[in-house]
Amino acid sequence: MDPRLHAFAKLIVNMATQITRGDNVLIQISDHGHDFALELYKQIIEKGAQPLLVSTPTELVRAFYDIADSKTISTLPRHYYHLIQASDVIINIRSEANTKNLSTVPSHKISARAKTLKPIQEERLSKRWCLTQYPTMGYAQEAAMSFAEYSDFVFSAILIDWEDQLRVMQELKQILDQTDEVRLIGDRTDLIMSIKGRNAVVGGPDNNVPGGEVFTAPIDDSAEGHIYFDLPAIKYGQEVEGITLYFEKGEVVDFSAERNEALLRSMLETDAGARRLGELGIGTNRGITTFTKNILFDEKIGDTIHLALGRAYKECGGTNESAIHWDMIKTMKYTQGSRMIFDGIAVHLSEDGKWVTES
């Protein structure tokens, strides 16, 4: 077993889900991660809680889509629903051997099944839950790294000094909660939006491990200006590169992309809310320095921001509605000239992790 899995499991059990005596804990994995599940299992039993392991290898998920008729796709697995309902804590460990397992499944089947499983998702989100990831060859390949490199990447992201990271995020939340207007200046970018009266949320390590972002919801009609995203935006396994969005009164009025612009256009046409911002997030986890086409990590990269088109989070006080929520990430390094300006004051995280303001 990778010795780092012990500390990883401690983080999940003690900090992210805070397991205590009597908890009914469900651990869900896909292909790999049995050694990590065992380590979690041990620590959960030590707490006096009851663990149960459900494994759904990717080949089983694929078999479902290949074989199930429409009636089966639209039938709720009642036993699974009751399992989720009777659980106190649900730990989902992404551990796929092959991230492209569902690539050739018609998307209408995937969305129909997601709709069927919605009561299960809602039930799950009403519990103490955590989504995390175990390093696999599949994720390493997706990130174009060796497995050893990718394992180092994952543990560098997860095994940071969380007390210090929480301080960094709490301080940023306080700044955002006092801010009315945000201006982002950077490469091919000058965008203003209002977050007045909205609530900034400190992200993790709780529902997401790794955590490392603070996010809020812009006022729907407030965005004015343009922004260029240097990192690819990913949807349905496809990458849209070099996106530029132009905003007027909160709405995207023009756009371009260096590659796969058609997908960007079709996403923007989803509904009215898809042309407005649902999220402004700021990544603070400097344990993550590489973009790996994996939103669980990418949106937390230190010294980045992300904007999402579409649905806003209720917990931020957001009001924008849409069928989509599509994150787009931009590098915002202060040392390379990017600036986040809150009510006229430029704010950045110094190299030693302090928030620095300058008028």
Next chain:
Amino acid sequence: MDPRLHAFAKLIVNMATQITRGDNVLIQISDHGHDFALELYKQIIEKGAQPLLVSTPTELVRAFYDIADSKTISTLPRHYYHLIQASDVIINIRSEANTKNLSTVPSHKISARAKTLKPIQEERLSKRWCLTQYPTMGYAQEAAMSFAEYSDFVFSAILIDWEDQLRVMQELKQILDQTDEVRLIGDRTDLIMSIKGRNAVVGGPDNNVPGGEVFTAPIDDSAEGHIYFDLPAIKYGQEVEGITLYFEKGEVVDFSAERNEALLRSMLETDAGARRLGELGIGTNRGITTFTKNILFDEKIGDTIHLALGRAYKECGGTNESAIHWDMIKTMKYTQGSRMIFDGIAVHLSEDGKWVTES
């Protein structure tokens, strides 16, 4: 994948559990058998049913006993209980990598946990359920075979002509249901017992795969005579070899064993019912020809009988009560001179599978 797993899965899905549209099916495995679980999964989805896979590797089970305190051992895992309760069909696949995984766990812990989990067991037995086995290195080692030999052994036992085997078992049930007195004659054996008014049950392929036994419950005070068991009787992973039991008025009045007699003595001293017969079973599965220290297979070996000391099955109309139910198996080959005599008429299964009577 071993191509025989396809037919194995068909037997489980179509015959043993008769899965139909809308069934909530729980598949449970331990260490191995993921390829078999996938094959089952596919066939279950084809039926329009909803499969879910729970895996509990032996190392996890062991971790529980090593770590759990007494309060944790005596706490019911509520989420697991609700999962079982909401399932229509439960398929348990024995697939252990190491059959000795729990050997050094104090038995009081195992019995305490079994007591805690009793509501789950009872719930499970009220469903359509099936217990079967996947070949592993662990079972091969236990049987002193190579893995290839052991796989052949398992599939020879499971992939027999079940229609013909059901006919053989049904005919034997009819004979037993009309029989008052059974006499067993063989090597160092002459034992008489009554099964008058009792109900013979045809075993499988339903709750057990493989099936291949017909069993009933002797009248409590009827056994008279003696019997020698040429095959080892196994309890708590220990073997007792060469057992001879002497009966008067249904009770064991004397006994001996060629090895491990002390365990036999302590078992007989469990309670009053432990000294009486709870079961007479007749093995009819000629796909099984080898004793492998595995009761799921051993009790169905063709041309054997087994007697159990202790608790009788209610479905046979049995009345004997005990904390134990301990099966002992004896080879009863007609060609080697053994005789089963029902109300004075010797009955045996011919080489071509017909029940032959001779006065």
